[in-house]
Amino acid sequence: MPHRKSLGLVWRRIPQRYRLMGTKCFTCGSHFFPPRPWCPKCRRKGKIEKHKMKGRGKIHSYTIVNVPQQGFDLEVPYILAIIELLEGPKLTAEITNTEPEHVSIGMPVKMVFRKISEDGDSGIIHYGYKFEPELKE
Amino acid sequence: MSVGIVGYGAYVPRYRIKVEEIAAIWGKNPEDYKKGLKVAEKSVPGVDEDAATIAVQCARNALDMTGIDPQNIGAVYVGSESHPYAVKPTGTIVAEAINATPELTSADYEFACKAGTAAMQVCMALVKSDMIEYGLAVGADTSQGRPGDALEYTAAAGGAAFLIGKDPLVEIEHTCSFTTDTPDFWRREGQEYPRHGARFTGEPAYFRHVISATKLLLDKTGTSINDYDFVVFHQPNGKFPLKAGKRLGIPPEKMLPGLLVNKIGNTYSGATPLGLAAILDQAEKGDRILATSFGSGAGSDSFALKVLKKIENPHPVKKYIENKKYLNYGEYVKHRRKIKM
Structure with missing residues (x-):
C-alpha cells in the first residue's frame, strides 16, 4: 500500500513539527518559521542559526472549519488559526482543547503536541504542533 | 550522593x-x-x-x-x-x-x-x-x-x-518489587479490548501484590506506616486502595491526597505516578511518601521517598x-x- 505522504518528507520536518525548530538571523535578530536557510534582509551578511521557538503567541486571525478535508471528520467543527509567535513569525495551526465560542482574536495561546493525521489504520501517525488557550494556574 | x-x-x-x-x-x-x-x-x-x-x-x-x-x-x-x-x-x-x-x-x-x-x-x-x-x-x-x-x-x-x-x-530512599505470574487481566495480540478475571483481580492479584510489596519495603527499610506522611497505591477504583490501606493500618487521610480515581478514573500506567505527583504538589520539605503501584499479570513496585527540598x-x-x-x-x-x- 503506498504511503499517502513521503516518509522522507515527514521525517525531515520532525524538528519543526514536534518542537517548533526555526531559524534566527544573529545579524538582525529576525526569527523565521518555517526555518529559512538565509536572511532576506541581511542576505550575505546574515548569520543564520537553528533556533527553537518558545511556543507561545496570540491568535492573529481564525476560521471555523465545518466541511473538513479527508481524515479530519472526527474533529468538526475545528478552529484553524494564524498564530503570531512571541518571536514574530506567523504560522497556521489548529486550536485544540476548546470550542469555537471561546476563541477570539488576540487570545494568548500555547503550543501543544498533538496527533495531526494518520495514514489510514496501518500507516504512520503524523504528530505535530497545535495550540491551546493558556490554562490559568 | x-x-x-x-x-x-x-x-x-x-x-x-x-x-x-x-x-x-x-x-x-x-x-x-x-x-x-x-x-x-x-x-x-x-x-x-x-x-x-x-x-x-x-x-x-x-x-x-x-x-x-x-x-x-x-x-x-x-x-x-x-x-x-x-x-x-x-x-x-x-x-x-x-x-x-x-x-x-x-x-x-x-x-x-x-x-x-x-x-x-x-x-x-x-x-x-x-x-x-x-x-x-x-x-x-x-x-x-x-x-x-x-x-x-x-x-x-x-x-x-x-x-x-x-x-x-525528592530522594528515592528505596524501591523493591513483588512479582508473580497471575492471569487476572490481559489483552491478546491484535485484540482491541482487554479481558479480566472479574473477582479474581482482587485477592490473588491486586491485594496480594500491593500488600506484599508494601510489607517488603517496610521490612527492607526498617520503617513502619507511622514514618510516612502520605501513601499512594495503584487505584483501579476508589475501593481497592483504601481497603488495602485499611489492612496495612494506614489512616485514610494519608491516602486521600493521592487518590484521584473518583474524579478521573483509572489512568492505568498513569495512575500511581499521577497520585504521586498530586501528593508532591502539596508535600513539604521533610515529608516521607510511600508509593506502591500494581500491574496485572502481576506485580507491584514499592517506593520509599523523602522530600529533600521545597518543591x-x-x-x-x-x-x-x-x-x-x-x-x-x-x-x-x-x-x-x-x-x-
Missing part, C-alpha cells in the same frame, strides 16, 4: 464522562457502580490525543520545573498499555519532542498498570550506576474498556513523568483535574473511535 526525582510533570485530558451517562446506555443502575467502584466520572482523551501526546505533555511539564538541558537526558522510557504503535517506540517520539535526541537510550515498557513505575526503577538504576546523568520515566495511557463491560466505567486517560537524577528534590513551580495536577468538559455517550464513542467509519 542520593538519587531521586529532580522534576515531575502530570497531565490529564480535559474531557470527562459521568458514570450515569454510561449506565444509562446499558440499562444499569448508576448508583450500583458509583457505590461499588467509588468512581463518579472518568477522563477521556481528545480525538487528537494518544499515549504519546500525553507522555510528551507530561515530559514537557517535568522539564519546565527544572531548567535542565534536555540534551543531558540519557534515557527515555515510556510505560503504557496503549502505545500508539505495536512496533515503533513511543519513547523516540517523546525524546524527539523534548529535544533529547540523539545521544540517549530509549525503550517502551508494558506491564499493565505498573509500566511507568518500572521505568522509574530502571532510570534510578542507570543514574545510580553513573551510566546516565538524567533519565526520564513516563507512565501514560489512554486505556479502553469493552463497551458494556465493568471496565468501561473506569478505563481513563492521563499520565505523569519523572526526571530522575542526582541531587534530587517550586510545578504544573499542579489539580489544574488539569478541574479543567473539564463533559461528553455524552455519543461524543464519548466518537472520541474513543468506537464508531466504524
Whole structure:
C-alpha cells in the first residue's frame, strides 16, 4: 500500500513539527518559521542559526472549519488559526482543547503536541504542533 | 550522593464522562457502580490525543520545573498499555519532542498498570550506576474498556513523568518489587479490548501484590506506616486502595491526597505516578511518601521517598483535574473511535 505522504518528507520536518525548530538571523535578530536557510534582509551578511521557538503567541486571525478535508471528520467543527509567535513569525495551526465560542482574536495561546493525521489504520501517525488557550494556574 | 526525582510533570485530558451517562446506555443502575467502584466520572482523551501526546505533555511539564538541558537526558522510557504503535517506540517520539535526541537510550515498557513505575526503577538504576546523568520515566495511557463491560466505567486517560537524577528534590530512599505470574487481566495480540478475571483481580492479584510489596519495603527499610506522611497505591477504583490501606493500618487521610480515581478514573500506567505527583504538589520539605503501584499479570513496585527540598513551580495536577468538559455517550464513542467509519 503506498504511503499517502513521503516518509522522507515527514521525517525531515520532525524538528519543526514536534518542537517548533526555526531559524534566527544573529545579524538582525529576525526569527523565521518555517526555518529559512538565509536572511532576506541581511542576505550575505546574515548569520543564520537553528533556533527553537518558545511556543507561545496570540491568535492573529481564525476560521471555523465545518466541511473538513479527508481524515479530519472526527474533529468538526475545528478552529484553524494564524498564530503570531512571541518571536514574530506567523504560522497556521489548529486550536485544540476548546470550542469555537471561546476563541477570539488576540487570545494568548500555547503550543501543544498533538496527533495531526494518520495514514489510514496501518500507516504512520503524523504528530505535530497545535495550540491551546493558556490554562490559568 | 542520593538519587531521586529532580522534576515531575502530570497531565490529564480535559474531557470527562459521568458514570450515569454510561449506565444509562446499558440499562444499569448508576448508583450500583458509583457505590461499588467509588468512581463518579472518568477522563477521556481528545480525538487528537494518544499515549504519546500525553507522555510528551507530561515530559514537557517535568522539564519546565527544572531548567535542565534536555540534551543531558540519557534515557527515555515510556510505560503504557496503549502505545500508539505495536512496533515503533513511543519513547523516540517523546525524546524527539523534548529535544533529547540523539545521544540517549530509549525503550517502551508494558506491564499493565505498573509500566511507568518500572521505568522509574530502571532510570534510578542507570543514574545510580553513573551510566546516565538524567533519565526520564513516563507512565501514560489512554486505556479502553469493552463497551458494556465493568471496565468501561473506569478505563481513563492521563499520565505523569519523572526526571530522575542526582541531587534530587525528592530522594528515592528505596524501591523493591513483588512479582508473580497471575492471569487476572490481559489483552491478546491484535485484540482491541482487554479481558479480566472479574473477582479474581482482587485477592490473588491486586491485594496480594500491593500488600506484599508494601510489607517488603517496610521490612527492607526498617520503617513502619507511622514514618510516612502520605501513601499512594495503584487505584483501579476508589475501593481497592483504601481497603488495602485499611489492612496495612494506614489512616485514610494519608491516602486521600493521592487518590484521584473518583474524579478521573483509572489512568492505568498513569495512575500511581499521577497520585504521586498530586501528593508532591502539596508535600513539604521533610515529608516521607510511600508509593506502591500494581500491574496485572502481576506485580507491584514499592517506593520509599523523602522530600529533600521545597518543591517550586510545578504544573499542579489539580489544574488539569478541574479543567473539564463533559461528553455524552455519543461524543464519548466518537472520541474513543468506537464508531466504524
